[in-house]
Amino acid sequence: MAKKLCALTFDDGPNTDTTPLVLEKLRKYDITATFFIVGNNIDEDSEQVVKKAADMGCEICNHSRTHSAMPELSAEDIRAEIEFTSGEIKRITGKRPKFFRPPYIAVNSTMYENIDLTFIAGIGAEDWLPEVTAEERAEKILAQIKDGAVILLHDMSGNTPTVEALDIIIPALKEEYEFVTVSKLFELSGVTPKKGIVYSFTSQTTEY
Numbered sequence: 001m002a003k004k005l006c007a008l009t010f011d012d013g014p015n016t017d018t019t020p021l022v023l024e025k026l027r028k029y030d031i032t033a034t035f036f037i038v039g040n041n042i043d044e045d046s047e048q049v050v051k052k053a054a055d056m057g058c059e060i061c062n063h064s065r066t067h068s069a070m071p072e073l074s075a076e077d078i079r080a081e082i083e084f085t086s087g088e089i090k091r092i093t094g095k096r097p098k099f100f101r102p103p104y105i106a107v108n109s110t111m112y113e114n115i116d117l118t119f120i121a122g123i124g125a126e127d128w129l130p131e132v133t134a135e136e137r138a139e140k141i142l143a144q145i146k147d148g149a150v151i152l153l154h155d156m157s158g159n160t161p162t163v164e165a166l167d168i169i170i171p172a173l174k175e176e177y178e179f180v181t182v183s184k185l186f187e188l189s190g191v192t193p194k195k196g197i198v199y200s201f202t203s204q205t206t207e208y
């Protein structure tokens, strides 16, 4: 029987401490993931990490320039946030991103009207809270997993419990699930993403 599908995704990079550790885990298990990067985190050094991720077959997507709550921004500022980061991704990887993760998963109609990318959320693990242990992070993901799921984790600087959680999450799922990029997740699920949905699962038909 064909394996179920899921996509590991990481927000709030790139950086030169946590992002390389995540890449090491992906290499260890021979899988790919998707990174939703913040434009203002790109510098000469972190850019090399993004390049390495892309070279490994990972997908690089847009998580805004400044990580602001975008429903509070004007249409013009929203477009500038997206264009900056998409432009940087194109410059570094040669490809413009197709997917966008709204900071704080905060969305409004102005954003849908001005951002020509598919909106992605995911099943989370509160992995930005230092008190949530690696084991708890893994448990939260494993409790929500299903076919077509996007797994939402953070490779922000210093977030080592999430790196450790990967050593629980990936082996627990690897027999039953194939880990693919977000693009592949939609492609292999046979789903054409629609505007007005913030996808956590490819099978989703309502906004959230």
Ligand SMILES: [Zn+2]
Binding pocket: 011, 012, 063, 067, 103, 104
């Ligand atoms: Zn974020």
